[in-house]
Amino acid sequence: MCNKPAVVHDTHIIDGTKREIHLCAEHAAEHGFADIKHVSMASFTTKVGSAAVQSPSCPTCGTTVPQIRQSSLLGCPDCYDAFDKPIGRLIGQSQYGATHHVGRRPAGNDEDVSRRHETQRLMHELEAAVAAEQYERAAAIRDELAKRSRGEG
Amino acid sequence: MRSDRPPPLARTDVPDSDVVLSSRVRLARNLTGEPFAHRCDPDRSRSITAMLRGALLQGDLDENLSWIDLETASGHDKQLLVERHLISRHLAESTTPRGVAVADDETMSVMVNEEDHIRMSAIAAGLQPERCLRRLIRLDGELETRLNWAVHERWGYLCACPTNVGTGIRFSAMVHLPALRMTGEFAKVRQAAKDLHLAVRGYYGEGSETAGNFFQISNQRTLGVSEEELLDQFQRVLIPGVVRYERAARDVLMDRERLAVEDRVHRDLAQLRAARLLKADEAMRRLSSVRLGICLGLIDEIPLDTINALFLHTQSAHLRDRVGGTLSPADARAVRAELVRQMLSL
C-alpha cells in the first residue's frame, strides 16, 4: 500500500502463530488494531533470497523480492505463480489456514474469457484514440464495442 | 462535490441504527495483463484510468455513476471526498493518475488505481450489508462481461496485497459503542473481535482512533469462505453480537447510574449549545454523548439523524465549504460552534 518506512514494529500471537507487524506512521494510525495486511513479508523473503544466488524476479513484471519486501505488494498477477511457495505460506498465515478460494468467479468458459480480453483491448484502444483525437477511429471502435455488448461480436 | 447535503448514512429508520451507523461492503478487482497499480508508470496508470472510466460510465450499467478525476481535483475537493468516505486517504494523497466514480446519492463509489485497479464499495445506513453486497455483485457482474479480472485457479480474485486474495471482499460496519467504553467493557470486544478474525479500527482516521466512540469492524478473512457465508456470519452473528453487547451495557448504565448518565448527556448538550469556539475532537466527544442520550430516551427534542449529520458537517473541509474559502483553525472553531448551535437550537 505504501512505500513509507515502517515506524511501528509489533509482534503478535494470533491463533498460536507469531506475527510481526510493521506499519508506516500513516497506516499505524489508520489501523488502530493489528492489521493482518501489514504482516511482515521479511519472514518469507529472506528464505527466498537465501535459496537463490541472485534475487529471483517475476518473469512478467520483473518485480524482485526486495521490492516486495519493501512495499508488501506484488507486482502483477503473475507474481503469484512466480513466488508460489512463499506467497502460499504467507496467504495461509494471514487467512487462518485457508488454502483455496471458495465463492464467486467470473462467469463463462475459455471462449468468454478470450472475448473479454478482446473487449478490454478495444476499450484501451478507444481511450487511446480519443486521447489522440482520432475521432473516426474512435467511432469505429465504439461501433465494434456496441456490437459486442449486443452479443454480435 | 456538494457538502451541504446530509449524508445518506444519517438515516435512522433502518435496522439497528441505535448502534450501527452504517454498513459498507467493498470488492477489490484487478485487470489481467497489467501490472498492479503501484507498479504502473504514469502513462500506463493514465491509460488504465481512462479505460476503466469508460467502462464505469457506459450507459448500459445499472448504476448511474459520475466521474471525478483525482489527478486534477483540488486538495479541498479531495478532502471533502475523504470526509464523506467516498475515497480513502491513501487515494487522496497518491500522485498517480487515478479517479473515482460516485453514485448520485453517494451510496456507491468505485476507486480506480488505489492499491488495486478497482475498489468498489456500497454503503447503506444501519445494518444492511446484504443490500450493499447485492448491488456490488450486480455491478461486478456487469463489469466482468467486458473486463478480464485477474483470477487464479487456487487463490480466486488476485489483489496487489496477497492477504486480500480470494473473494477480495470486505464487510464493515461503523458502530457507536459509548456504553461499552463507559463501562470499561470495550477491551473485551477487542479481544472477542480478534478471536473472530475481525479487525477493529477507529472511524475518523489518524490520531482520533476512539473519537466519538465510533469503531469500524470488518472481516480479515477473504479466502476459503464465500461471499454468502461471510455475509451470513457478519449480518446474523458478528455485528448483532456487538449490538447486543452495547445494548446490554446501556441497560446496565441506566439501571445503576441513571442520574450520572443523565447529568453527563445534558451537560454535554448544554456545552454544545453554549460554545462559541469548538474544536473538532471536543465536538465529536460531546456529540457522541448526546447521541447516547437520544438513544437512551433521555433527550427527546433532537432527532438522531441531526446528530449523525453533524458528525460529518463539523469536519474541516465541510466547514470550509460552508464559508466558501480558507479557514484558520481558530475560525474553523468558531464556524463549527455556530453550526452546532444552530442545528441544536431549541
Ligand SMILES: [Zn+2]
Ligand atoms: Zn503502510
Ligand SMILES: [Zn+2]
Ligand atoms: Zn509479476
